[in-house]
Amino acid sequence: MLQESNRFNAYKIMWVLVFFDLPTETRKERKAASLFRKKLIDDGFTMFQFSIYLRHCPSRENSKVHTKRVKMNLPKHGKVCILEITDKQFGSMELFHGEKEVDMPQPVQQLQLF
Numbered sequence: 001m002l003q004e005s006n007r008f009n010a011y012k013i014m015w016v017l018v019f020f021d022l023p024t025e026t027r028k029e030r031k032a033a034s035l036f037r038k039k040l041i042d043d044g045f046t047m048f049q050f051s052i053y054l055r056h057c058p059s060r061e062n063s064k065v066h067t068k069r070v071k072m073n074l075p076k077h078g079k080v081c082i083l084e085i086t087d088k089q090f091g092s093m094e095l096f097h098g099e100k101e102v103d104m105p106q107p108v109q110q111l112q113l114f
Helices: 029-041 060-072 087-091
Strands: 016-020 048-049 052-057 080-087
Touching: 016 060, 016 087, 029 052, 052 060, 060 080, 080 087
Parallel strands: none
Antiparallel strands: 016 052, 016 080, 048 052
């Protein structure tokens, strides 16, 4: 039987979210933003939204390791926010996936050739 301290639960498992707003006006800025995204992906982060990446971590200690890596790769310009939350908190997030409004297609007029 597993000891209580060794069991994973929704309060020990962590999520690391990285929010960022990076300048992309010059070629150098675009390259820095692209490199930052690439380093996030290489470290196991996945894109949640265009400038929000997240990573699942099995423990608080592991989330600290990945947070430290993000801090080491911060770009020179722009805004970056790192948020660590528990799996329980992440699970209470409400997600809404809307569909883009599309104009109704015009009815097609069919011709008869008889």
